[in-house]
Amino acid sequence: MSETDASGPEDARLVALPLYKRAEEAMRARIADGRWPPGARLPNEPRLAEEFGVSHGTLRKALAALEAQGLVERRPGRGTRVARTTDEAAVYAFLRLWDTGGERVIPEPLSEALAEDTATPAEVEELALAEPRVWRLTRCRGHAGRAVSLERMVLPVARFPELGAHRPLPNSLYPFYESAFRQSVVAARDDLTAEPADAEAAAALSVAEGAPLLCAARVARNLSGEPVELRRSLYLTAGIAYRVDLSK
């Protein structure tokens, strides 16, 4: 990095950091803004060290930090690549369903519907949209022979320009967002509540209207912290739970 890569307050913040942290942040920024896309091979270590003006040891410390965060993968003799989001990693990180037997539950698609629409003012705000066109993707998914979730996603058309051309969509959406649109989801916040089934959910999940459903209202974000997807998942939690491990 020449220090001029960063500007404004970001620049001031970078200067205050230890050297290896500055190199780490500079490389993270390149991954975040797509200059180094998922799967890309990084320049070799001597070249990176030279480019950022740091010693080889400092550069390796920065790469080790990025590796520990799952952002890059280092293979002996094969260099360093920007990590791709695998199906497995996405399921592990972002799907928290377990059955009463202690097995992970990965529901399979039963149906999907996709429509282009204008975002509501609340959605414009939550997705920080400059342009209010969005996709509304609704999926019903099942497990062990019955429908267990109804998921309503809102996706900016600007980030997912030709989404309709990819139907039927794969079950694991986040790896697909990354491979098809270079939209990597690295964090999500779920706000969980209990909600009565509305008419659509009751029909989709074969329960009475008003039956209790677990609702996960999600905002999913990329490495820059920008909102990429809104999702409202309604789960029928008969024999299934959303598991959270807490520790001090």
Next chain:
Amino acid sequence: MSETDASGPEDARLVALPLYKRAEEAMRARIADGRWPPGARLPNEPRLAEEFGVSHGTLRKALAALEAQGLVERRPGRGTRVARTTDEAAVYAFLRLWDTGGERVIPEPLSEALAEDTATPAEVEELALAEPRVWRLTRCRGHAGRAVSLERMVLPVARFPELGAHRPLPNSLYPFYESAFRQSVVAARDDLTAEPADAEAAAALSVAEGAPLLCAARVARNLSGEPVELRRSLYLTAGIAYRVDLSK
């Protein structure tokens, strides 16, 4: 540590670890089994290094690891103490309620009931009880002028021998478990489902029977991984959500 502190398979595992890890594990075991209780001051570093047969640098590395895990607190010039669970830490780690305005929700006690009982076979298994006497503690808590949670706890009498003498119980139970009974909760698993309100919950939370409630079924564990408490919390999630932050 003399290496004879550890025995059996534990011993074999310890030998395979780097020296500082062995010192860390030996100190963690002393905290876990109460030889070093919460708030206790550890012997000074030269003495600890001598006792465990490691260099001062290695000992400091082990202490730094314990500090990073929140198990000990090091104050310059005042030595090292076993960390206590503060109200703040317990709330931060184990209470995940937020209101729609983005503020943390900490419900206040409205009522509590305590009774001694015989554990069900399922509870005997979940709590790994040698002796089936348990306390059943039921609390109703409120926020912003209304009842929002009904919590049913099951606590082994053997771990909490004179619980009835401490009533009314403090709002933040985990710091109290630690200070009054030396039972430190360091991890908990919540299985979240949506449940219809039963008669007791409907009355306590002023909703109709069958109204959707968020249920968090919890097993809380100590540093040794032993189950200390079962808890089934029913939340009225009107304007409140159980928040989960996920990341890759």
